[in-house]
Amino acid sequence: MKQTDLLTKTTKENPKDEKSLNAQLLARGGFVDKLGAGIYTFLPLGLRVITKIEKIVREEIEKIGGQEVLMPSLHPKENWEKTGRWDVEEMYKIKDENLGLGWTHEEIITSLVKKHILSSKDLPKYIYQIQNKFRNEPRAKSGILRGKEFIMKDLYSFHSSEKDLDEYYEKVKVAYRNIYNRCGIGEKTYLTLAGGGTFSKYSHEFQTITDAGEDIIYVCDKCKEATNKEVYEGKGNCDCEVKEMKAIEVGNIFKLGTKYSEAFGLKDENGNLIVMGCYGVGISRLMGAIVEVFNDGKGIIWPKSVAPYAVHLICIDGGKTEIKSQSDEIYSILQKQNIEVLYDNRDDKTAGEKLNDCDLIGIPLRMVISAKTLKDDSVEVKERGSDEVKIVKIKELIDFLKHDL
RNA sequence: CGGGGCAUAGUGAAACGGCUAUCACGAGUCCUUUGGGAGGAUUUGUUCUGAGUUCGAAUCUCAGUGCCCCGACCA
Numbered sequence: 250m251k252q253t254d255l256l257t258k259t260t261k262e263n264p265k266d267e268k269s270l271n272a273q274l275l276a277r278g279g280f281v282d283k284l285g286a287g288i289y290t291f292l293p294l295g296l297r298v299i300t301k302i303e304k305i306v307r308e309e310i311e312k313i314g315g316q317e318v319l320m321p322s323l324h325p326k327e328n329w330e331k332t333g334r335w336d337v338e339e340m341y342k343i344k345d346e347n348l349g350l351g352w353t354h355e356e357i358i359t360s361l362v363k364k365h366i367l368s369s370k371d372l373p374k375y376i377y378q379i380q381n382k383f384r385n386e387p388r389a390k391s392g393i394l395r396g397k398e399f400i401m402k403d404l405y406s407f408h409s410s411e412k413d414l415d416e417y418y419e420k421v422k423v424a425y426r427n428i429y430n431r432c433g434i435g436e437k438t439y440l441t442l443a444g445g446g447t448f449s450k451y452s453h454e455f456q457t458i459t460d461a462g463e464d465i466i467y468v469c470d471k472c473k474e475a476t477n478k479e480v481y482e483g484k485g486n487c488d489c490e491v492k493e494m495k496a497i498e499v500g501n502i503f504k505l506g507t508k509y510s511e512a513f514g515l516k517d518e519n520g521n522l523i524v525m526g527c528y529g530v531g532i533s534r535l536m537g538a539i540v541e542v543f544n545d546g547k548g549i550i551w552p553k554s555v556a557p558y559a560v561h562l563i564c565i566d567g568g569k570t571e572i573k574s575q576s577d578e579i580y581s582i583l584q585k586q587n588i589e590v591l592y593d594n595r596d597d598k599t600a601g602e603k604l605n606d607c608d609l610i611g612i613p614l615r616m617v618i619s620a621k622t623l624k625d626d627s628v629e630v631k632e633r634g635s636d637e638v639k640i641v642k643i644k645e646l647i648d649f650l651k652h653d654l
Numbered sequence: 655c656g657g658g659g660c661a662u663a664g665u666g667a668a669a670c671g672g673c674u675a676u677c678a679c680g681a682g683u684c685c686u687u688u689g690g691g692a693g694g695a696u697u698u699g700u701u702c703u704g705a706g707u708u709c710g711a712a713u714c715u716c717a718g719u720g721c722c723c724c725g726a727c728c729a
Contacts, residue, residue: 261679261691262666266721286721338655338727353729387655387727395728445729452729463728503729527729567688601690608690619689629689 250293250558251580252593255279257292259606269461271540272392274549278610280557287389287396294610295536297557299400302532303379305431305554306402309424313417315377315404320357322381323348328356331512339384350383355505355527358405359513368518369409373417377404379532391461393537394497400532408524409517414504421528425455425500432535433552434542438499439475441466448506451480456496459541464498467491499535502528543634549611550634558591559654561612565600565619576618579628579643586647588654608633614653 257279267273267283275281280295291299307317326347329335334356341350351357358376366374382401389397404421408414422440429438434457441456456466456475465478469489476491507522509515515523536555543550553559560583564576573596580592591612593603600619607615617629628646630639641649 258680260665265660265666268722283721334729337729339729355729384728388725390723498728501729505729508729529729565689568686569688596688598688599690599692600688601692603688604690606691617689621689 250591252591252595255293255591257294259609267392269390269392269394270544271394271461271537274540274544274609275392275537278549281393285397287386288398289393289396289533291533294557298536298551298555299532301555301557302432302535303402306379306428306530306532309427309431310375310377310402310404312427313420313424314373314375316375318361318376318378319380320351320354320361320378322351322383324351324357328360332356332509338387341383341385351380352382352384353529354378354380354403355405355509355525356513359509359515359525362405362407363513363515366407366515366517366523369521372407372409372517372523373413374407375404375417376407377402377528391463391537393533394461394541395463396533399534402530402532404528406526406528407515408526409521411506411524414506414524414526418502418504418526421502421526422453425502425528425530428530429455429457429499431554432539433554434499434535434539437542439466439468439473439496441475441477441496441498442480443477443501444479445503448504448508452501452503454498454502455500457499457538457542458494458496459538460495461538461541462495462497464496466494466496468494497534497538497541498531499538500528500530502526544611545634547605548609551611551613553613553654556611556613558589558612560588560590560614560616560650561593561607561610562590562616563593563603563607563618565603565617566596567620568596569620572618572620572623575623579618579646582647583650586650588650614650 259279260277263273264276267276275295278294279292282290282292284290326335326349329349339352343350362374362376366372379400379402381398383398386395386397389395406417408417429435437458439456441454443452443454445452454477456464466475468475469491471489503526505525505527507524509525510523517523539555540549543552562580564573566572580590583590611633613633615631615633622629625640627640627642630641
């Protein structure tokens with residue numbers, strides 16, 4: 250992508266209506282645009298990050314048998330009245346009093362699978378979607394960490410026994426662990442014992458350590474697990490020493506038991522209620538959490554796995570057309586090799602502006618072409634977040650990148 | 655939902671109740687410039703909305719709306 254073709258431009262100033270770090274950096278870099286409190290557009294760069302995260306999530310969920318669907322956002326009142334959740338605060342109501350906007354999908358998935366899960370032979374099943382959720386948040390805050398409309402992966406599992414649910418629940422823990430590892434925040438993300446289970450007393454959250462977080466958790470580094478403060482004051486679930494940390498919830502898994510199958514009459518051929526679990530990952534929140542974890546004074550430092558592009562190619566041409574044409578050529582070579590590259594071909598910007606924008610946008614590999622590098626038939630390569638500069642011969646560039654990416 | 659704050663060009667800010675509402679950046683056009691935010695020329699406005707006070711309101715008052723922050727809330 251040529252930067253002159255990109256819809257967005259960077260800004261030097263923080264927007265005055267964003268105080269949280271993730272929102273400031275994402276807005277300045279042209280990843281998101283705020284339409285209202287907790288309501289964001291994902292711009293071309295931002296959507297690429299979302300798409301990368303979604304791909305990781307899809308791969309890991311499909312490894313544990315998940316089948317993807319896409320349920321609607323408009324929900325009939327009838328479904329929600331069966332569980333007594335029609336009049337909750339979270340639900341946005343619309344003018345049509347028989348419809349509401351979906352803030353979660355238990356009431357929809359349960360009525361859906363009832364048409365297809367008719368006997369124990371049809372079990373287990375694991376159905377998920379990635380979809381926009383709407384929640385009437387009394388206070389949207391912290392940029393894309395807590396929105397009124399946000400992107401969520403929600404997986405629902407259906408079992409013939411609690412034992413089968415328990416086994417799958419453990420598999421989801423592994424899948425989630427893989428997701429956070431692959432998104433680069435594995436080391437900062439803890440499986441956390443939390444309250445709020447509708448069936449078993451507890452649920453589990455995946456909490457990423459950051460000061461931008463809203464939760465307090467007690468972390469045990471030895472066990473690599475944590476306990477949410479809401480569960481019981483001051484202690485962890487082990488006897489080890491624990492640290493009190495602020496964290497943001499990037500995933501949550503629940504054993505729902507038979508609550509929803511009871512409300513909808515979801516039974517097997519013998520009349521036994523089907524046992525359910527549900528598992529959520531806030532995709533857009535995860536993106537915000539990644540920004541909160543990986544940044545410096547200059548901008549974002551995207552992990553390779555979720556970066557909008559692999560390489561940021563920067564041409565510092567000094568107005569010389571031969572330098573420009575050589576970097577154009579390198580750009581097309583990279584494209585032919587299917588290397589994802591953002592090409593700063595702007596010729597009305599100073600070197601300083603280009604380099605600062607590069608730091609702000611945070612693509613993992615910076616590649617500079619200038620009179621200085623071309624003198625040696627080379628380009629300069631630097632990783633975002635590192636000061637080490639490598640000079641690579643243009644002839645060897647593709648081999649270098651194939652090895653490095 | 656309780657408390658506090660803010661609202662002025664595309665963005666960020668300034669302006670005692672009083673002159674044509676300034677400044678910087680961005681963006682457009684022309685020229686020069688290019689290794690850490692460059693220079694000149696020129697263009698860029700219904701001061702959030704509504705009512706009120708006043709000879710006169712960006713400025714004061716009331717109401718509304720929006721946004722930010724703290725708290726409550728967050729299967």
